[in-house]
Amino acid sequence: MISRRTLLGTSAVAAATLAAPSILHAQAKTLKITTWGGKWGEIMKATVLPAFEKEFKCTVSADQAFPYVPKLQASPKNDPLYDVLHTNSNEQWNCFTEGLVMQKITAKEAPNVADVYPWAVSDKIVGVAIFTSAxxxxxxxxxxxxxxxxxxxxxxxxxxxxxxxxxxxxxxxxxxxxxxxxxxxxxxxxxxxxxxxxxxxxxxxxxxxxxxxxxxxxxxxxxxxxxxxxxxxxxxxxxxxxxxxxxxxxxVMALEQVLNVTPGSKVKELAFGYIDYMLRPDTQKLLAEGVWYSPANKKVKLDAKYDAKLLTTEAKVATLIQPDxxxxxxxxxxxxxxxxxxxxx
Amino acid sequence: MAVASRPSPIAWLLAPALLLFVLFFVLPFGVMAMMSFYSGNPVTNPNAFLTTRHYERFIFDTAGIFHDALWSTLRIGLITTVVSLLIGYPLAHWMARMQSRLGHALVLMAVIAPMLTGIVVRTFAWMTILQDKGVINTLLIDWGIVSKPLPLMYNEFGTVVALVHIYVPFMVLTLTGVIGRIDERLEQAARSLGAGRLRAFVEVTLPLSLPGILAGSLLVFALSISAYVTPSLMGGTDVLTLPMLIAQQVGTSFNPNFAGALGVVLLLVSLAIVVAYNRILARLSGEQGLA
CATH class of the missing domain: 3.40.190.10 (Periplasmic binding protein-like II)
Structure with a gap:
């Protein structure tokens, strides 16, 4: 039998929840992304995504089953399968041509974009590049x-x-x-x-x-x-x-890791937040040293072993050739x- | 007053299988066939229009690769089927006539064993055996038999070898059941009437096992022409099949409509071959409609 105290308590919680739908909404937010498997996927699942979920109070649904573009193509533009698409640059261009992703991610949407090397936001990139390989x-x-x-x-x-x-x-x-x-x-x-x-x-x-x-x-x-x-x-x-x-x-030719947001995403702010998070110096350092990718953020300080080999200076970055x-x-x-x-x- | 006929209980038992067939074959194939007549995805793109351009692209083949790919697919399928039959038939015959239950079980396990590992794993295993620095070439060079690696991989030969390994169990399992049901006394009767071992086999056992040959061949042929992983890994630049082209169109050219057209073409050509094969075997065995 329900006691009077329990009934009152439950009613109070229910009333508070109904009165503040934003709380309910925030708890239910899910960000749908694509990401690689292998060592990259291990770091993402073990460290990066849990920390992001905790900070942004959301859950992240990460698809590692490549290829992603055909799946995105098959989903409605106003309710896309992904909120954030992570692919190489060539596929982002395909998606952009079909109106499946945005043209650019700027510092207005993701403040850390202000700190990236020019190659990461050049005219050869749609979205924003977060890493590159040579x-x-x-x-x-x-x-x-x-x-x-x-x-x-x-x-x-x-x-x-x-x-x-x-x-x-x-x-x-x-x-x-x-x-x-x-x-x-x-x-x-x-x-x-x-x-x-x-x-x-x-x-x-x-x-x-x-x-x-x-x-x-x-x-x-x-x-x-x-x-x-x-x-x-x-x-x-x-x-x-x-x-x-x-x-x-x-x-060397650039093999960029590019993030982009789908125009029909229902959680765009969260999607921009994710891209900004991926461009943070500490996230960049963790992933760069984990998989030997050259970071896009100029402010990242890598350990000497990685710094010696990866493209971490303006001079080294100048050797990158970006295809059209x-x-x-x-x-x-x-x-x-x-x-x-x-x-x- | 007429009594309405009720479906038999057996018909109801077939319902789940029928539902699966409709959901996982008829429906996807219907969508694929429909997509092949559109310029884009009509669900997500309101500007998509009906067109036959994907079929025209295949038929006129200005790129000069599609007809080659179709022929290559069918050739690999036929060779794999014939080799699987040549390897599988004696093995199935031996198994079907084996008196020892233990022996039969052991051989059966040996036949099934390759199926317990994934196709990718089995194909990678073949790569370590057949590649230039693989087991065979390394041994042949070390023993001084050849001076440079034999071309065992990155061609049709390597592809067929790996496909035969993967699909022989399907042929053996199909044939064993059919040969096992042939009354051995028929062969014995032929021999007692003066036929030699070979003649008794050719005139009695072989015709009676034609349904098994047909079923096993169709199974292996269907699996071979739709193989993607093995030709991709073993074929190198020499092998381009329709399933590889379809995967390219979906996965990297992002053109599911043309991929759909290629899928329809592959199915139609395969069906034509299957019908022709069925008729030839039926004529050979003096029966009609073996399958």
Missing amino acids: IGLGFRTDKGLAKPTSWKDLADPKLAGARGSYIIPVNSLGQCHLMMLGKIYGKGLQDLDAAYKALEQLKPIKLVDFTGQMEKMLLSGEVSMGVIHDSGVYRYDGQNQPVDFASPSEG WKWYNARKEDIDARVTKILKG
Whole structure:
């Protein structure tokens, strides 16, 4: 039987809740995001997301099942599957073209954007980049190879059958490599004819569809030199693996980690808060040192070991080349067909 | 007054299976087929319009890769099916005729064992065996038999090897049941009438096991032509199949409409092959409608 005291107490709580719907709303807020798996996902789930949930009094629903864009495409624009989309830059451009994400995240929405390097908010970025990797050349140190200094070193005849890159239609590192071939052997990143010709010259070449597979190929010696991002090599630091990373003198391509908000999100303020949180120096330092990504925030002070290798100064950041994904995506189907024919057989 | 006929209890038992079939095949396929005739997603994009351009793109193939991909898909499916049958039939026959229950159980476990690990794991295992620095090439080079690695992977050969390993159990399990139900005395009768072991097999056992061959072949063929992971990992630049193209269109070109058209094309071509195969086997066995 309910006592008078219990009844009064319960009624008081119910009345207070009804009188303050914002409290109920705040407790029910859920932020839907995408994020990577692996070591990144471990740090996010163990540290970053719980701290964010505690501070912002919300819950975060994180999707790690790639690819995210087709799922976002299939959901209604006014009730999108995600509030914050985390992908590489090429996919953000696809989404922006389809009206699935915002054009820019500015310091007005996320104050820490004021402290990022120019590359993180350049005209080659939609949304805001929170980290970048440098795409260069990974190589075996036990095969008597000199440390590569140029992208042209990948074409060394000694590396026939032992050089590696990516299946261009499905991997943005492969797409970056193709554009870089246009720059090295032709008039620039958009010189596709020169790029196709150079690609033909790289045969025989082993192609994989994701960076984790390239890491395995390098570690097993299946390839002696391959296109890879610095993080994919530096993460084996201290494990006595005969692999190293080289930044070619012509520059490294940027592999940006980009966050963006969906226009139809019902929790936009929370979404901006999340992006701001990800750009905080302490969050940036934790993730940068955890997965060897170069932070976007200029104020981040990394430990010496990481600072020496990652892009943490204006001078080092100047070596980054950002592709024009809007241009690339517009002709992707033609490029896919052409490179498939070149590399088949 | 006529009594309304009631569905039999068996029909009700079929209802869950029918519901699953409608929910997980008919409905998704219907959506996919519908999407293939739209320029975009009509649910999220009010400007999407009806079009046949995705089919025209495939049919005219100005890119020069789609017809190759279809032929490559079917070729890999057919080769995998034939090799699986050649490996699976003797094994299934041996299992079906095995007297020892323990022996039968042990062989059955050996056949099923590969199915207990995921396709990705099995494919990676094949990669460590067949790649240039893999077990086979390393041994051959160390023993001085070859001077440079044999091309065992990153081509159709490696793809078929891995697919056969993955799908042979399906062929064996299907055939074992059918061969086990063939009365052994028919073969013995043929032999007592003067037929040799081979002739008795060819004229008695083989025709009677045709339903099993048909079912097993269709199963392996269907699984092979829809395989994505294994051709992607084992095929390198040499292999491009329709499932790989479909995945590309959905996952990286973000064009589900063209992916839908490719899916419909693959299904229609496969159905045509299945019907033709069914008819040929029916004619060979003197029966109609084996499947």
